[in-house]
Amino acid sequence: MTTSSTRTLTTLRVEERPDRWVVTLDRPEVRNAIDRAMVDELHEVCAALEAVPKVLILTGANGTFAAGADIAQLRERRREDALAGINSSLFARIQGLPLPVVAAVDGYALGGGAELAYAADFRLATPRARFGNPEGGLGIMAAAGATWRLKELVGEPVAKEILLAGRVLDADEALAVRLVTAVHEPDELLPAAHALADRIGRSDALALRLTKAAFHAPAAAHPLIDEVAQAVLFESEAKFERMTAFLERKGR
Incomplete structure (x- = not known):
């Protein structure tokens, strides 16, 4: 019988199992926008998984992965904040976790939310998933990994459409360019993520x-x-x- 424990932080729900963690982004009032508190709590998750390596499943609450970074906070950030790499350092840490990371994406994964998904090793999606980087429309750029991770994931032409022309990929398009490995109905998304974690766990x-x-x-x-x-x-x-x-x- 699988044992697990669940705890709720300010912005996350964390389920700890013997061989994996399931972390749910949980700021439904702002469609799980990534704010500084979420960044700090995700760093806590990374520290635990670096100390005791396990598979990480990342998902979002209430039918949204993460609709972006918190615009109210972004508006107030200045040059020093950009140079501090608040989001980019977190996403690099997530990509560098010892064992694989699975992003289970339902609904919007935009801006910083998309960049968080790009940092995972695997992305699963539902039919209503949407991936995009609309930062240019807000007078900024996607500076937390999209300019290089996305090109590696989907190739330069599609990456430029997303980053420079505002293209948003739906689930079928994301599957066609292999940004996601599979599309599942919403009630099957987490079971599929756990099935993938089971496959990963069969290896040493x-x-x-x-x-x-x-x-x-x-x-x-x-x-x-x-x-x-x-x-x-x-x-x-x-x-x-x-x-x-x-x-x-x-x-x-």
């Missing part, structure tokens, strides 16, 4: 951590980083146990 946690680290390493680090990571795994107990079990199943 250390192998996943080192694979993710190598995947995000700069090109100049290869092949050395792959060889060093493999050297660590070649000495792990899990490697011998899993390979022995495989050979025994095959009668060898």
Whole structure:
């Protein structure tokens, strides 16, 4: 039987399971807009998952992932705030978590909400999901990862349409360009995210951590980083146990 505990923070609901956390953005009065309190609480989540690595499922309450950053706060931010990288440093930390991150997106993922989804390793969506970066219309730019993550995810032409021409992708379009890996009905979204977490969990946690680290390493680090990571795994107990079990199943 799966044991779990749930706690409610100021802007988040956090469900802790033995092998994963489910974190729900919960500011329904502003469609889960990302404010400084949410940033701080998500940093707390990251610190816990860095200390004890587990899969993270990110989702939003009340049929919205996150409709953007909190405009009331953004309006008051100045040069020093931009240079502090309030959102970009958080999203980099989320992308760098040891084990995979799954974004389960229902409804709007716009602006900073879209950039949060881009930082995940996997994105699942519902038919009513919408992805876009309308920051230019507010006199700013998408400066928390979209200018480079989005190009890596969907390619330069589509990324430019979103960032420079205000294109908003619906769920089918996001699936077609592989921004999302699957589309599910709203009541099936979290079960699908948990099914994906189950698949991830069938692999060895250390192998996943080192694979993710190598995947995000700069090109100049290869092949050395792959060889060093493999050297660590070649000495792990899990490697011998899993390979022995495989050979025994095959009668060898």
